[in-house]
Amino acid sequence: MTAQKNLASSIEDPINNVFTSEQKIAALRDMLRIRRFEQQSFKLYQQEKIGGFLHLYVGQESVAVAAVGLMSGADEMITAYRDHGHALAVGMSMEECMAELFGKATGCSKGKGGSMHFFAPDKHYWGGHGIVAGQVPLGLGLAFALKYKKIPGCALCFLGDGAVNQGVFSESLNLASLWDLPLVFIIENNGYSMGTSLERSSSIEGSLAERAVGFKMEREKINGNNFYELRAKLHNVMERARHQCKPSLLEITTYRYYGHSIADANHKKYRSAEEIHEYQKNHDPIMLWEEQLLKEGVITPSTMESLDQAAKEEVAAAILFAEASPWPEPASIFSDIYSEVDVGSDAAKRGTYFFSDTRL
Amino acid sequence: MPLIDYKTALNQAFAEELTRDETVFLMGEEVAEYDGAYKVTKGLWERFGSRRIIDTPISEAAFLGLGVGAAMMGLRPIIELMFWSFAYVGFDQIINNAGCIRYMSGGLINVPMVIRGPANGGTSVGATHSHTPENFLANTPGLKVVAPATPYDAKGLMISSIRDNDTVCFMENTLLYGHRGEVPEGSYTIPLGVADLKREGTDVSFIAYGRALLTALEAAQTLQAEHGISVEVVDLRSLRPLDEEAILNSVSKTHRVLLIDENKPFCGISAQIAAIIAEKAFDQLDAPVLRVTALDAPAIYSAPLEKLQLPNTQRIIAKALTLF
Ligand SMILES: Cc1ncc(C[n+]2csc(CCOP(=O)(O)OP(=O)(O)O)c2C)c(N)n1
Ligand SMILES: [Mg+2]
Numbered sequence: 001m002t003a004q005k006n007l008a009s010s011i012e013d014p015i016n017n018v019f020t021s022e023q024k025i026a027a028l029r030d031m032l033r034i035r036r037f038e039q040q041s042f043k044l045y046q047q048e049k050i051g052g053f054l055h056l057y058v059g060q061e062s063v064a065v066a067a068v069g070l071m072s073g074a075d076e077m078i079t080a081y082r083d084h085g086h087a088l089a090v091g092m093s094m095e096e097c098m099a100e101l102f103g104k105a106t107g108c109s110k111g112k113g114g115s116m117h118f119f120a121p122d123k124h125y126w127g128g129h130g131i132v133a134g135q136v137p138l139g140l141g142l143a144f145a146l147k148y149k150k151i152p153g154c155a156l157c158f159l160g161d162g163a164v165n166q167g168v169f170s171e172s173l174n175l176a177s178l179w180d181l182p183l184v185f186i187i188e189n190n191g192y193s194m195g196t197s198l199e200r201s202s203s204i205e206g207s208l209a210e211r212a213v214g215f216k217m218e219r220e221k222i223n224g225n226n227f228y229e230l231r232a233k234l235h236n237v238m239e240r241a242r243h244q245c246k247p248s249l250l251e252i253t254t255y256r257y258y259g260h261s262i263a264d265a266n267h268k269k270y271r272s273a274e275e276i277h278e279y280q281k282n283h284d285p286i287m288l289w290e291e292q293l294l295k296e297g298v299i300t301p302s303t304m305e306s307l308d309q310a311a312k313e314e315v316a317a318a319i320l321f322a323e324a325s326p327w328p329e330p331a332s333i334f335s336d337i338y339s340e341v342d343v344g345s346d347a348a349k350r351g352t353y354f355f356s357d358t359r360l
Numbered sequence: 361m362p363l364i365d366y367k368t369a370l371n372q373a374f375a376e377e378l379t380r381d382e383t384v385f386l387m388g389e390e391v392a393e394y395d396g397a398y399k400v401t402k403g404l405w406e407r408f409g410s411r412r413i414i415d416t417p418i419s420e421a422a423f424l425g426l427g428v429g430a431a432m433m434g435l436r437p438i439i440e441l442m443f444w445s446f447a448y449v450g451f452d453q454i455i456n457n458a459g460c461i462r463y464m465s466g467g468l469i470n471v472p473m474v475i476r477g478p479a480n481g482g483t484s485v486g487a488t489h490s491h492t493p494e495n496f497l498a499n500t501p502g503l504k505v506v507a508p509a510t511p512y513d514a515k516g517l518m519i520s521s522i523r524d525n526d527t528v529c530f531m532e533n534t535l536l537y538g539h540r541g542e543v544p545e546g547s548y549t550i551p552l553g554v555a556d557l558k559r560e561g562t563d564v565s566f567i568a569y570g571r572a573l574l575t576a577l578e579a580a581q582t583l584q585a586e587h588g589i590s591v592e593v594v595d596l597r598s599l600r601p602l603d604e605e606a607i608l609n610s611v612s613k614t615h616r617v618l619l620i621d622e623n624k625p626f627c628g629i630s631a632q633i634a635a636i637i638a639e640k641a642f643d644q645l646d647a648p649v650l651r652v653t654a655l656d657a658p659a660i661y662s663a664p665l666e667k668l669q670l671p672n673t674q675r676i677i678a679k680a681l682t683l684f
Contacts, residue, residue, distance in 0.1 A: 078429075107466070108466065109464055109466035110467070112463050112464055112466050113464035117464040117465070119461075119465035119466075119468050120468070121432070121468050126469075127464075127465065129457075137421060137423070137424070137425020137426050138426075138429035138432070140422060140426040141425060141426040141427060141428055142430075142432070142433060144426055144429065144430050145429065145430040145433035145435050146433075148385070148411070148435060149433075168421040168422055168425065168452075168453075171417075171419035171421055171422035174419065175416075175417065175419060336463050338502065338504070339467070339525045339526055340524060345525075346551075347523075347551065347552065348601075350552070350553040350601065351551075351603050352553070352604045353553075353600070354501065355632065
């Protein structure tokens with residue numbers, strides 16, 4: 001009930017006043033698409049169609065969808081390895097994402113990146129990064145480039161609650177604030193870094209967002225299951241970044257339902273089944289949003305059902321596409337390494353670039 | 361042609377590219393108001409201002425990563441490391457991000473960045489400040505590595521590196537910064553992947569790069585004068601891409617080869633070149649492939665011993681004589 005009350009509390013915020021019924025339904029659709037994609041990926045992993053690590057976004061869908069919904073054509077974003085939700089939210093197709101998980105040539109990275117490394121620069125999406133906090137200074141660079149080019153956009157840099165303890169995160173907070181970069185750091189606090197709870201990983205004063213204090217940076221803690229609150233507060237800091245070139249640090253509380261990665265055999269050890277259940281029952285962002293839209297009369301149960309059905313069908317088609325797609329050619333091992341070599345420019349005409357036999 | 365020193369040659373390259381291309385900016389510790397720890401960027405801040413020439417706090421990982429992010433967005437950062445030894449605190453950004461993002465994105469992204477600074481021992485600053493990580497960098501497909509020995513090569517290769525659409529790791533040397541040589545005033549480029557024959561000879565090939573090239577040339581003179589041995593000296597200039605053809609041509613001509621570099625021997629640059637010669641020119645060899653590298657220990661502080669540790673003419677001459 002408290003969550004419901006909160007949900008209503010930001011509804012009158014200006015950015016939510018201009019949130020049309022179609023957009024509200026689109027947000028639900030995008031969250032459902034992510035959830036269904038992830039749930040099917042889980043099954044495919046168990047069937048060994050997908051290898052390596054697979055970090056699912058189930059439970060956190062509202063964060064990426066709300067943030068992407070506020071992006072203008074001039075904004076940029078980057079995240080860590082739990083990147084499928086952000087990818088689908090920015091408009092990458094389920095086909096290219098699923099094919100990448102399968103390691104197929106039709107994947108978004110031609111089968112060269114895998115689950116943790118999705119990219120779509122044409123959609124202002126700069127990945128997809130496997131090293132914890134490795135993407136954070138790249139986010140600085142995106143913001144730096146916007147300011148350098150005098151583009152009135154902002155960069156969104158997502159990271160996990162575990163990533164805040166990497167040195168480069170603190171370095172980046174300092175630089176962003178020191179140089180007034182149009183950057184929003186978004187900590188998606190899902191409570192755990194692998195099997196380590198926030199309590200066991202981080203010494204904090206109240207909120208992870210308080211780490212901004214020593215750097216003279218604006219900060220905010222947001223309930224990630226409250227779509228209206230997410231929009232209202234994200235919009236404010238994005239506007240501040242765009243128009244005043246001021247960075248912010250956000251902690252968004254959220255939760256992941258699955259293990260850290262599918263390969264996380266321990267995930268019942270470090271948290272209880274009750275904890276997961278409680279979240280699913282009372283705080284699930286999709287459920288809360290559906291309830292809200294029903295209450296507003298924006299949606300009917302049958303529209304909800306058809307959105308969900310469409311999402312499932314879209315995933316099913318993406319799986320067929322991935323299955324039917326070819327494996328990458330062996331020769332492709334040696335492309336996409338040096339851009340000058342790929343385009344065959346004059347700069348690449350001389351010298352040896354690869355030190356093994358490239359004729360496969 | 362004007363005689364200028366190595367650091368001035370680099371400085372000219374920066375100034376020309378900063379003038380020519382608005383997307384070029386230069387960033388690092390003390391590069392702006394202080395004129396650079398070694399004065400390589402002298403006067404650039406006054407001329408180009410704080411937007412283009414940017415002093416950073418001591419946060420290598422963050423500003424290397426910033427460079428990658430800005431390069432993805434189409435800018436051309438020149439990131440100065442006060443010493444390449446300091447790259448190790450930002451290695452993740454160089455190897456994982458600059459080196460691998462193009463591949464992991466299936467070619468959607470390129471990272472047109474130059475990372476540069478001195479990478480040398482020989483200055484009595486101890487092991488932490490004397491590293492030569494060119495082998496680690498060249499071990500990463502996705503990165504390019506150049507190591508010019510002369511002011512002329514430094515300027516031409518720097519201009520090419522700034523214009524290159526991939527990340528180039530530019531290895532300089534504090535002991536070379538003051539070396540003078542003839543350098544044209546205007547803009548010119550030297551392609552990556554092209555070695556330069558710095559001395560022609562018939563009896564033995566010396567393959568070197570960076571400061572070791574100068575040591576090799578000195579040793580070559582002595583060998584000619586005192587032993588009547590005609591040495592050919594190949595300056596690699598660029599390590600990845602590598603001019604294999606120049607190496608193999610020289611070996612086929614002289615049939616004897618000595619590899620000389622200031623890198624460590626284990627999996628060092630010379631180890632790779634030895635492997636290439638063994639694979640591709642075995643039948644040409646009249647003697648084993650030998651190497652003169654830095655002695656295989658952390659860089660020592662004590663000056664006279666440090667001199668021993670790096671390749672010097674005596675070690676080169678002694679080793680070369682064993683080839684005959
Ligand atoms: C530098 C580095 N160290 C360790 C890992 C292994 N690892 C991957 S994810 C992870 C936990 C990170 O948790 P968090 O930042 O909270 O993100 P979440 O997985 O919850 O989204 C760890 C330890 C890594 N990928 N990179
Ligand atoms: Mg976490």
